[in-house]
Amino acid sequence: MHYDVVVVGLGAMGSAATYQLAKSGASVLGIDRYLPPHALGSTHGDSRITRLAIGEGAEYVPLVHRSHEIWRDIEAQTGAEILRQCGGLVMASASTQPMHGSEAFLDHTVATARAFDITHELLDADDVRRRFPHFSLRGDEIAYYEPSAGLVRPERAVEAQLQLARSFGATVALGERVLGLDDHGSHVSVRTTQEIVEAGTVVVTAGAWLPELVPDLAPSLRIYRQVMFWFDLADPSAYPNHRDSPVFIWWHGAARTDMFYGFPMVDGPAGGAKVASEQYDEVTTPDDVDRQVTDAEVLAMAERHVRDRFPGLGRNCVKTRACLYTVAPESRFVIARHPAMAGVIVASPCSGHGFKHSAAIGECLSQLALKGESVLDLSAFGFPA
Ligand SMILES: Cc1cc2nc3c(=O)[nH]c(=O)nc-3n(C[C@H](O)[C@H](O)[C@H](O)COP(=O)(O)OP(=O)(O)OC[C@H]3O[C@@H](n4cnc5c(N)ncnc54)[C@H](O)[C@@H]3O)c2cc1C
Numbered sequence: 184m185h186y187d188v189v190v191v192g193l194g195a196m197g198s199a200a201t202y203q204l205a206k207s208g209a210s211v212l213g214i215d216r217y218l219p220p221h222a223l224g225s226t227h228g229d230s231r232i233t234r235l236a237i238g239e240g241a242e243y244v245p246l247v248h249r250s251h252e253i254w255r256d257i258e259a260q261t262g263a264e265i266l267r268q269c270g271g272l273v274m275a276s277a278s279t280q281p282m283h284g285s286e287a288f289l290d291h292t293v294a295t296a297r298a299f300d301i302t303h304e305l306l307d308a309d310d311v312r313r314r315f316p317h318f319s320l321r322g323d324e325i326a327y328y329e330p331s332a333g334l335v336r337p338e339r340a341v342e343a344q345l346q347l348a349r350s351f352g353a354t355v356a357l358g359e360r361v362l363g364l365d366d367h368g369s370h371v372s373v374r375t376t377q378e379i380v381e382a383g384t385v386v387v388t389a390g391a392w393l394p395e396l397v398p399d400l401a402p403s404l405r406i407y408r409q410v411m412f413w414f415d416l417a418d419p420s421a422y423p424n425h426r427d428s429p430v431f432i433w434w435h436g437a438a439r440t441d442m443f444y445g446f447p448m449v450d451g452p453a454g455g456a457k458v459a460s461e462q463y464d465e466v467t468t469p470d471d472v473d474r475q476v477t478d479a480e481v482l483a484m485a486e487r488h489v490r491d492r493f494p495g496l497g498r499n500c501v502k503t504r505a506c507l508y509t510v511a512p513e514s515r516f517v518i519a520r521h522p523a524m525a526g527v528i529v530a531s532p533c534s535g536h537g538f539k540h541s542a543a544i545g546e547c548l549s550q551l552a553l554k555g556e557s558v559l560d561l562s563a564f565g566f567p568a
Pocket of ligand 1: 192215224390396506530532534536539
């Protein structure tokens with residue numbers, strides 16, 4: 184069997200690439216070892232933050248703009264609600280705000296908004312309290328507010344893109360694991376648990392499993408377990424404010440561990456308010472990771488971040504999930520042709536902030552595979568040396 188392109192891994196990136204390839208008229212096979220959307224990789228947990236002024240760097244801004252356009256188009260085609268622009272706050276009271284490779288994330292966000300003319304407001308603590316009374320602030324915070332920021336529904340995005348990919352003629356093979364790739368120069372062989380298929384180009388979007396399939400990347404990528412928590416509502420009268428809340432990223436101290444982020448209650452009063460922080464102390468693998476979340480972890484999250492800042496929330500979780508960050512050097516992305524296998528394109532755009540760019544990255548991967556270059560500039564995301 185021969186395809187123009189085989190896509191390995193159908194999470195956020197692979198489902199987007201498979202859809203865009205099929206829409207372009209290519210013969211495409213998308214393969215996943217599980218049944219996406221699933222909860223074993225990096226693309227689950229109901230919501231992801233999106234924001235246009237990207238504090239991680241100006242080079243990401245065109246990707247998120249294009250992703251918003253694509254999601255609106257996908258919503259029109261499928262009827263799924265994927266992007267909710269409920270606004271977003273980035274808030275800090277210390278002069279350092281370390282996140283995703285940036286030591287001054289809030290300052291970079293403001294600078295990017297100004298450079299790209301992105302509508303925003305700068306608020307003090309009183310402004311935030313007045314507009315969003317469910318946040319309990321200390322008083323010395325400053326905040327960046329972006330009305331176009333919000334959240335994306337990751338599972339719905341994957342489902343919709345796979346549905347559209349199939350409707351444009353893509354073959355989607357689920358529950359089939361790719362074992363290895365052999366680049367023959369003229370084509371690439373893809374060995375799976377069930378067959379060997381040939382492709383002009385292979386796009387590898389295997390998330391945390393990438394180091395298994397592309398061992399050259401293993402020294403550059405670190406996998407970290409992260410946990411998402413959905414806290415219950417202690418005060419029912421707080422629900423409308425939590426329902427209509429902006430997404431937020433909030434430092435209540437100067438350390439990386441003083442940051443947490445969260446979302447509006449998107450699934451009703453019983454669905455809980457989702458919050459999470461980040462950890463970079465212990466590396467793991469998709470095989471070894473502990474997917475259970477302990478009571479001690481729930482208690483630590485409640486005490487460290489939630490209790491003093493959201494008086495309307497309780498201390499119990501209605502849901503918890505473990506998830507995987509695949510982190511590249513300096514928390515950047517890798518989206519590039521493999522230097523030693525010309526028929527293989529690799530995409531590792533995670534580092535904890537990839538989802539908001541995924542629809543555009545899929546389009547770029549399709550253009551790279553079919554035309555040799557993408558409309559948006561990917562030169563900042565080369566293969567690590
Ligand atoms: C807790 C958490 C919070 C996050 N928050 C945000 C956020 O707020 N905003 C944001 O923009 N980003 C966020 N991110 C990052 C974002 O979710 C990721 O960048 C994105 O989901 C990565 O998608 P992916 O397609 O690379 O990986 P995945 O979705 O994991 O997909 C990889 C796929 O490859 C398949 N696969 C692997 N090996 C094989 C094989 N051998 N054969 C066949 N299939 C294979 C897997 O089954 C899987 O489906 C967050 C990530 C996490 C974990």
